[in-house]
Amino acid sequence: MSASGPERHPLFMPLILVGGLIFGFGLAYSHMARPEVVLDFLQFDDFGLLFVMFGAAIISGIAFWITPRLRERAPLTGDTYGRRLKSFDRNVLIGGAIFGVGWGLSGICPGAAYASLGIGNVTILWAIGGMFAGAYLQGV
Amino acid sequence: MHLPLQLTPPADLFPNGISRYAAGGLLVGLGAVAIYLGTGIAAGASTFLESTLSYVSDQSRFQQYRASRDWRVVFTLGIVLGAAVYAVVWQGGAWTTDVQPWRLLVGGVFVGIGTRVGKGCTSGHGVCGVGSASKTSIVGVVTFLAVAIVTAQLVSALGVSP
Numbered sequence: 577m578s579a580s581g582p583e584r585h586p587l588f589m590p591l592i593l594v595g596g597l598i599f600g601f602g603l604a605y606s607h608m609a610r611p612e613v614v615l616d617f618l619q620f621d622d623f624g625l626l627f628v629m630f631g632a633a634i635i636s637g638i639a640f641w642i643t644p645r646l647r648e649r650a651p652l653t654g655d656t657y658g659r660r661l662k663s664f665d666r667n668v669l670i671g672g673a674i675f676g677v678g679w680g681l682s683g684i685c686p687g688a689a690y691a692s693l694g695i696g697n698v699t700i701l702w703a704i705g706g707m708f709a710g711a712y713l714q715g716v
Numbered sequence: 717m718h719l720p721l722q723l724t725p726p727a728d729l730f731p732n733g734i735s736r737y738a739a740g741g742l743l744v745g746l747g748a749v750a751i752y753l754g755t756g757i758a759a760g761a762s763t764f765l766e767s768t769l770s771y772v773s774d775q776s777r778f779q780q781y782r783a784s785r786d787w788r789v790v791f792t793l794g795i796v797l798g799a800a801v802y803a804v805v806w807q808g809g810a811w812t813t814d815v816q817p818w819r820l821l822v823g824g825v826f827v828g829i830g831t832r833v834g835k836g837c838t839s840g841h842g843v844c845g846v847g848s849a850s851k852t853s854i855v856g857v858v859t860f861l862a863v864a865i866v867t868a869q870l871v872s873a874l875g876v877s878p
Contacts (some may be wrong), residue, residue: 591754596794598848599747599759599839602732603795604802607732612878623729623857626790631741632748636847638748640758650756657756660869662835662845664852666865671834672856674826676863682823683815686831687761689824690792692745694799696810702817703824708736710828711765715777 585652602632603691610692611683611700618654678710724780747798748843751791758848761795762831764788814878819871830860 606628617625644657647706655697662668679685684703692700719867729821751759767781767788781788803810831837836845841860845853 595751595820597798600795600798602743604799630747655756672859675830680864680867691799700851706824707828
């Protein structure tokens, strides 16, 4: 059984949903779902966003470090807890730079954009539409 | 003698305090951790773009995410709903951005291209990648953070607001 297998654990989807709920609530609570807050950070008017990024990375870092030392496989998928690292190549720099231009122009990144829709920001559909268009253009 | 370039730090580095940001960040991390503990998946938010396109495009680039596309939709719906809970209970109704639609649209296109070329976004690289001490992700985050800062400052200097 795996995350993509045909017979999934009955709790697989409920857990994904709950994880997404907490994730999205956190983005809304931190106000990172507001492009203005991200732009204030990038313009050095409010450094609070550093706490969102590092706070989240520290929490996940602790879990990613400890979990593989306590058990080998995840209960709902049977997948191992090993690190699945992305390979480094020039694309990481090129793509990162393109992402940076978009993030700096709009104040929006994928997760925060979905959360922004959740806080009632229908105007964000421009950004979500743009992201889908960009991902499509990149793929064809 | 005076310094040729005077760096003036903002009067207040944290005009909105830090507790809101820190608590929100901890929750973002906890959401990712909950999924990881149960499934072993280090979830990013940007693959949803490609995986969802597999419903409407036969391109192999998108079809490779066929197996994960359904749970990625559920993850994204969770993000929207979680934010909606915040909006209903704490925000007191809908909030809308004043950032101009053209900035959102053009920025979104760049984000959509960049995250796919660069193998991750602020959650995939920034939260899960940095959390697993991935050198690739750390380089990715430093790159997009630096470019985003330069871009935002330039746009602001050109008088574009909001």
